[in-house]
Amino acid sequence: METPPFSELGLPDSLLAAVESLGFERPSPIQALSIPPALEGRDLIGLSQTGSGKTAAFTLPMLAKLDLDRFEPQALVLCPTRELANQVCEDIHRLGSKVATLRAVPVYGGAPIDRQLRALRQGAHVVVGTPGRVLDHLRRGSLQxxxxxxxxxxxxxxxLDMGFRDEMEDLLADLPDDRQTLFFSATMNRAVSQLIERFGREPQTIKIEQKAKTVSSIDQCCYEVRQRSKVEVLSRLLDIEPSRLSIVFCNTKRSVDEATEALLARGYAVDRLHGDITQQMRERVLKRFRDRTIDVLVATDVAARGLDIDEIDLVINYDLPQDPEDYVHRIGRTGRAGRSGRAVSFVFGRDLHRLETIERYTRQPVRRERVPSQEQVEGRMADRLFEQLKERLGEGKFESYADQLDRLLEQGFTPTDVVSALISMLRDESGRDFNEIQEDHEEPGQRRGRQQRERREPRERGPKREHSTGPVDNSNMTPLFLSLGKQHGVKVGEIIGMLYNESGIPQGSIGHVKLFFKHSRVDVDAKVADQLIGAMKSVKYRNKPFVLDHDKGPR
Known part of the structure; x- marks a missing residue:
């Protein structure tokens, strides 16, 4: 749909200046339809896919209605994960960059609570957080x-899918009755409608039709790659199939910086885009990318918004996105204007389950491949060198070095010896040092197949079900006792989501989860077991305390 300019939506000048500085010319459909009624104080139900600009749809009217002279929470944003909470908080600061004295604070599990307490005491206009930690601050009195x-x-x-229903209901019940409530969701299911029916005040529904998932024309594959091997595998892919333009997507600014610095150190023409890059620098980077001064761009999803370049041949998901819509949005950058496109994803551990969700969502298989070996990369680079030499000879565009060749022949070298030495020198000059990685010795799907067998075997032996969050090294695991079981209505997915979201432990740290009637056993990486136990002491499941401790045998 054709949308009006931001200047016609009723926003104050300071926000219009911030929007202009970020390079947004016109609002997206969800923004154009949501901002005016939100400014009027209406409750809203926004049904829109991820990547459609919904963050700005609620952030801009929120900032417009703040009383900046009062340093107390006037707006609250609830998010399902700490990653999204951080991203939303960053977007709030970006969109509020021209608003003096604005303070927005993220609060979530797994981060030091004393730092959050200090930030709240200092005064914040906006609080962004996960339901469990926000409710914790509310109960402590640190959030008024x-x-x-x-x-x-x-x-x-x-x-709601992650088991936050009770926390969300408790939070909404404790907030002022005259508040404005905005519900944003990709789907409208029964649980969402029940929540809206209970806490909404005649909300206006805004539905943006989902764009077609046009990924069938894109060649999609994935490699099982550990975090420490990603730079080496990325380098091999760039070497083995040099594309005219490639985008590497990362989930965090830190990951963007680390990947970019590593590629620069290896001699690749690469630059970065993320939320800390100024608008002037962003324009400079994009111009270099369009002009092919650089051929690899490393970026976050937020920074890549508005990027419209048809000549992108390769998209690499350095980090697999959390949401299938983000995956579709990312890989849709390639294969445009009738061109062929290729999308590659790095996956490991729990990513394999997310990849299966993506495949179901797109209804397209993602082919599993083995990481290119050093020999394959060197062979492909040698083939390219041969083709370049053959092309130069065919064109005849080269200077004659007959005198130098005659001198070498007089010393007893054959023409074959001379050409072989020159090609060897060219290969040495254009080549690079390879790093040996564990993936060189694994077949594609090897760990995944073992994991699937492990999930099947317990069901064949008896009624106790065993679950896993993905392929992990069980030799480093230690069992933990969790005082939640089947009688509490607990689900394995809720346990896993709660442990990761509230503790901040690295992905892949949780192994098998055995669900019993009165309790559960959770296998956790021994290096983070104490961190996880400590982080969960103040957390409640459905508003009920529980025990998580080292498993000391039968209880």
């Missing part, structure tokens, strides 16, 4: 809800 006039439930369906 009296001045909150707007509440946003970002990705309400995901929060």
């Amino acid at each position: 809800p009296g001045a909150i006039r707007m509440v946003v439930l970002d990705e309400a369906d995901r929060m």
Whole structure:
């Protein structure tokens, strides 16, 4: 749909200046339809896919209605994960860059609570967080809800799917009755509609039709790659199939910086885009990318918004996105204007389960491949060198070095010896040092197949079900006792989501989960077991305390 300019939506000049500085010319459909009624104080239900610009749809009217002279929470944004909470908080600061004294604070499990307590004591206009930690601050009294006039439930369906229903209901019940509530969700299921029916005030529904998932024309594959091997595998892919333009997507700014620095050190023409890059620098980087001064761009999803270049041949998911819509949005950058496109994803551990979700969502298989070996890369580079030499000879565009060749022949070298030595020198000059990685010795799907067998075997032996979050090295695992079981209505997915989201332990740290009637056993990487136990002491499941401790045998 054709949307009006931001200047016609009723936003103040400071926000229009920030939007202009970020390079957004016109609002997306969800923004154009949501901002005016939100400014009027209406409750909203925004049904829109990820990547459609919904963060700005609620952030801009939220910032417009803040009383910046009052340093107390006036707006609350609830998110399903710490990653999204951080991203939303960053977007709030970007969109509020021209708003003096604006303070927005992220709060979530797995981060030091004393730092969050200090930030809240210093005064914040906006609080962004996960339901469990926000409720914890509310109960502690560190978050005073009296001045909150707007509440946003970002990705309400995901929060409900992750088992946050009780926390969300408790939070909404404790907030002022005269608040404005904005519900944003990709889907409208029964749980979401029940929540809206209970806490919404005649909300206006805004539905943006989902774009077609046009990924069938893109060649999609994945490699099982550990975090420490990603730079080496990325380098091999860039060497083995040099594309005219490639985009490497990362989930965090830190990952973008680390990948970019590593590629620069290896001699690749690469630059970066993320939320800390200024608008002036962003324009400079994009111009270099379009002009092919650089041929690899490393970016986050947020920074890549508005990037419209048809000549991108390769998209690499250095980090697999959390949401299938983000995956579709990323790989849709290639294969445009009738061109062929290729999308590669690095996966490991719990990523394999997310990849299966992506395949179901897109209804397209993602081919599993083995990491290119050093020999394959060197062979392909040698083939390219041969083709370049053959092309130069065919064109006849080269100077004659007959005198130098005659001198070498007089010393007893054959023409074959001379050409072989020159090609060897060229290969040495254009080649690079390879790093030996564990993936060189594994077949594609080897770990995944073993994991699938491990999941099947317990069901064949008896009624106890065993679950896993993905292929992990069980030799480093230690069992933990969790005082939640089948009688509490607990689900394995909820346990896993709660442990990761509230503790901040690295992905892949949780192994098998055995669910019993009164309790559960959780296998956890021994290096983070104590961190996980400590982080969960103040956490509640459905508003009920529980025990997580080292498994000391029968209880």
